Amino acid sequence: MASTPKIQPANERHGATTGVIDQATGMLEYARSIRRDLHTWPEIGLDLPKTRDRVLTALDGLPLDITLHKTTSGIAALLTGDKPGPTVMLRGDMDALPMPEDTGLEFSSRVENAMHACGHDTHVGMLAGAARMLSERKADLPGRVLFMFQPGEEGYGGAEYMLDEGLLNVPKRADGSDSPITAAYALHITSSMPAGFLGTKGGPIMASSDRLDIIITGKGGHASEPFRTLDPVPVASEIVLALQALVTRRHDIFDPTVVTITRMIAGTAYNVIPETARLEGTIRAVSAATRAKVHEGIKRIAEGIANAHDMNAEVIIDLGYPVTVNDGPSADFALDVAESIVGPKQVAKFPNPVMGAEDFSYVLEKLPGAMLFLGGTPNGMDPRKSPPNHSNRVDFEEDAMTTGMAVYTSLALRTLGVMLD
Numbered sequence: 001m002a003s004t005p006k007i008q009p010a011n012e013r014h015g016a017t018t019g020v021i022d023q024a025t026g027m028l029e030y031a032r033s034i035r036r037d038l039h040t041w042p043e044i045g046l047d048l049p050k051t052r053d054r055v056l057t058a059l060d061g062l063p064l065d066i067t068l069h070k071t072t073s074g075i076a077a078l079l080t081g082d083k084p085g086p087t088v089m090l091r092g093d094m095d096a097l098p099m100p101e102d103t104g105l106e107f108s109s110r111v112e113n114a115m116h117a118c119g120h121d122t123h124v125g126m127l128a129g130a131a132r133m134l135s136e137r138k139a140d141l142p143g144r145v146l147f148m149f150q151p152g153e154e155g156y157g158g159a160e161y162m163l164d165e166g167l168l169n170v171p172k173r174a175d176g177s178d179s180p181i182t183a184a185y186a187l188h189i190t191s192s193m194p195a196g197f198l199g200t201k202g203g204p205i206m207a208s209s210d211r212l213d214i215i216i217t218g219k220g221g222h223a224s225e226p227f228r229t230l231d232p233v234p235v236a237s238e239i240v241l242a243l244q245a246l247v248t249r250r251h252d253i254f255d256p257t258v259v260t261i262t263r264m265i266a267g268t269a270y271n272v273i274p275e276t277a278r279l280e281g282t283i284r285a286v287s288a289a290t291r292a293k294v295h296e297g298i299k300r301i302a303e304g305i306a307n308a309h310d311m312n313a314e315v316i317i318d319l320g321y322p323v324t325v326n327d328g329p330s331a332d333f334a335l336d337v338a339e340s341i342v343g344p345k346q347v348a349k350f351p352n353p354v355m356g357a358e359d360f361s362y363v364l365e366k367l368p369g370a371m372l373f374l375g376g377t378p379n380g381m382d383p384r385k386s387p388p389n390h391s392n393r394v395d396f397e398e399d400a401m402t403t404g405m406a407v408y409t410s411l412a413l414r415t416l417g418v419m420l421d
């Protein structure tokens with residue numbers, strides 16, 4: 001298979017980093033082998049023993065100080081360069097999704113109802129590759145690199161567990177000097193962008209995601225005599241429509257929010273008015289202010305409408321990940337690094353955030369940094385038709401891992417002030 005067809009010739013790149021790209025090209029088979037092993041044996045959630053073992057095998061022999069986290073299968077691996085300087089953190093998430101795989105790939109999942117459908121297997125391969133690349137440069141490295149191998153991104157808040165366990169408390173150097181973490185970067189592969197393309201933006205890059213539950217309680221009875229009951233079904237319907245008016249009429253369209261009711265649950269028979277009706281859904285926002293305001297608005301609307309009909313509404317909002325906010329200068333820096341690797345034609349400054357959610361948000365609440373997207377549409381496929389992330393048929397172009405490893409490595413080197421030729 002031809003490797004890295006998407007990397008631009010050096011004369012089309014600006015600030016070309018030929019050495020790093022050559023090094024990444026040589027690391028592709030290593031990353032591919034890790035990725036395929038993880039893909040075959042996917043694990044879900046915070047406890048990923050096989051995945052952790054595979055990562056430790058991959059890192060074996062490298063000059064890293066490894067901390068195995070206790071509350072999760074997280075791994076913090078610290079590379080200390082031979083020259084003094086600050087620390088930069090690179091993150092890769094490691095968990096799979098609870099779903100069947102129907103790709104037909106030779107290295108398809110052998111675990112029932114588990115699949116690496118979000119490409120986190122490629123993230124691990126790329127981060128381990130970057131750890132090796134940077135380890136090879138240890139003698140000239142003016143600072144340190146902390147590699148964050150994180151479980152439980154898919155709704156388990158793995159990043160928060162690792163932060164709570166002291167991930168960011170890097171020890172002093174042997175000479176007693178401090179080496180604070182000055183920046184953190186994460187990559188996410190997407191099958192909906194051509195392989196090797198890169199993109200991000202400053203400010204909000206991914207939405208907050210909260211789960212919504214509304215329980216309307218009335219009084220059940222005979223369907224033929226609704227006036228002897230308090231029927232929660234029309235009230236639930238009114239609430240669904242009023243929430244859409246809340247979103248469009250009470251919120252700034254330039255600071256958007258999404259409220260989607262995905263389930264309406266009520267009743268058991270055609271001739272019985274139920275006592276309760278239930279609504280479930282999701283709330284997204286791209287600013288903390290709008291997130292808080294829409295929560296308050298949903299409570300007011302649901303309780304107010306139910307009260308107007310002599311009923312009660314209980315609104316339960318289960319807080320998920322906060323908004324992922326890229327630091328502006330860090331995002332611009334990351335775009336510049338991306339251009340130096342793939343050329344300006346393959347780098348996109350996104351006009352809008354992505355409405356999915358990410359627990360790298362917790363890291364970016366504590367450190368300046370950015371999350372970037374890496375294109376991974378399989379070669380020969382149309383990105384618009386390629387099965388998306390989380391599809392049972394999604395596949396990712398492994399050659400894009402070369403670009404990803406070059407990006408991780410260049411981000412670290414340039415953050416630490418290494419000039420690349």
Ligand SMILES: [Zn+2]
Nearest residue numbers: 118154389390
């Ligand atoms: Zn995902």
Ligand SMILES: [Zn+2]
Nearest residue numbers: 118120153188
């Ligand atoms: Zn993901």
